[in-house]
Amino acid sequence: MSTLRDATLLRTKTLTPSVRELTFDAGGEFRFVAGQWVNLRGPAAASGEPLVRAYSIASAPSDDGVYSLAVTRVTGGPMSNWLHELSEGARVVQSHAQGFFTLEPVVRPIVMIGTGTGVTPLRSMLLSLTSEPLDVPVTLVFGNRTEEDILYRDDFESLAARLPSFTFLPTLSRAAAGWSGRAGYVQAHLAELVERTGKNADFYVCGLNRMVGEVRNLLRKELGVERQRVHTERYD
Ligand SMILES: Cc1cc2nc3c(=O)[nH]c(=O)nc-3n(C[C@H](O)[C@H](O)[C@H](O)COP(=O)(O)OP(=O)(O)OC[C@H]3O[C@@H](n4cnc5c(N)ncnc54)[C@H](O)[C@@H]3O)c2cc1C
Incomplete structure (x- = not known):
């Protein structure tokens, strides 16, 4: 180190x-x-x-x-x-702080996609972004298994309540009966997101390798997002 x-x-x-x-x-x-x-x-x-x-x-x-x-x-x-x-x-x-999974200049919509503790760098980015007026729409799609797994839920919900330009979309792969939010893996919501924000958003994706690889492929190959707009961090 x-x-x-x-x-x-x-x-x-x-x-x-x-x-x-x-x-x-x-x-x-x-x-x-x-x-x-x-x-x-x-x-x-x-x-x-x-x-x-x-x-x-x-x-x-x-x-x-x-x-x-x-x-x-x-x-x-x-x-x-x-x-x-x-x-x-x-x-x-x-060690000292390392890595290049950091925010690009904030000039286009931002879509953050994370699962489990893959949300942590996204949270840091969000907190740094929202300390100033937010000029672009920012969406966080956050995948977990169950409702009790949604870490930092209160923070994200308060941000969404405070900032009209921030949208928080938790999705559960093993939702219990009564869950009224999104269901399934984060991958299931990508087409709708791209339709909503346009292909020219910056996509930040973080979590385990399999999810990150699948999301990257879907964005690039099926949804037509340019390579330089997809930013990834893999945990394994
Ligand atoms: C750049 C980077 C940033 C990371 N940031 C975080 C973080 O913020 N929080 C965090 O918990 N981990 C993070 N990790 C993963 C972390 O480095 C370790 O791999 C993890 O804590 C497991 O280490 P271990 O020694 O307990 O188990 P190991 O025996 O080294 O790993 C066992 C298995 O655990 C799985 N695994 C690794 N990370 C996770 C995870 N987060 N959730 C579920 N399964 C996992 C892997 O598939 C691996 O095969 C990060 C990894 C990288 C490369």
Whole structure:
């Protein structure tokens, strides 16, 4: 990991049954751009090599070095389980902020598509965008299995209530009876989105590789969106 620094775990919060938010203080000099990620170093594996995993930053850029991550507990996953058990006050080693999944100049409609904790860089982008007047329509399509899995739901609903130009579209692949929102995978809603926003929107897609690949293919090959308008981040 390049340019290492220590960060202190300030506080934690349970966001959903499988997602824990961790807020770190990395010191006043730590800076990031919305959409970037950090590498965190975990305990040494059996081989002696430290575990290193990337996590996208979920909070808006700030000047105080404090930032939040949202981590899904993966069954049998060494790093995510370690992070779910980490106590407040613990110190971890992290990299500087990295990655190019960041906002293009805001000159056309924006469509964000995320699943699970793939929403975290999108949330950071949204928070940075909505701190100023929003001149373009922004839509977030957020896929999860069930209603209780919708992390940061209150934030997205409040933003949508406050900003007429922001539309929040949660969709559930295993909706319970009584769910009145969208159903199915995010892929199922793409054609309608492109029809609504036009092909010339910027599409930001984040989550597990399979979803990101399918969404990219649909946008590019079936819906005619230009390559440079599709921005992706893959978690595996
Ligand atoms: C750029 C980047 C940003 C990332 N940001 C985040 C983030 O903000 N939050 C987060 O929880 N993870 C994020 N990840 C994934 C993270 O780096 C780890 O892969 C994850 O925590 C699993 O690590 P592990 O050691 O527990 O399990 P491993 O044994 O390394 O992985 C086991 C399996 O877990 C699956 N997996 C990985 N991430 C997820 C996930 N988020 N949800 C469900 N299944 C998953 C993969 O398919 C993998 O095969 C990111 C990955 C990358 C490359």
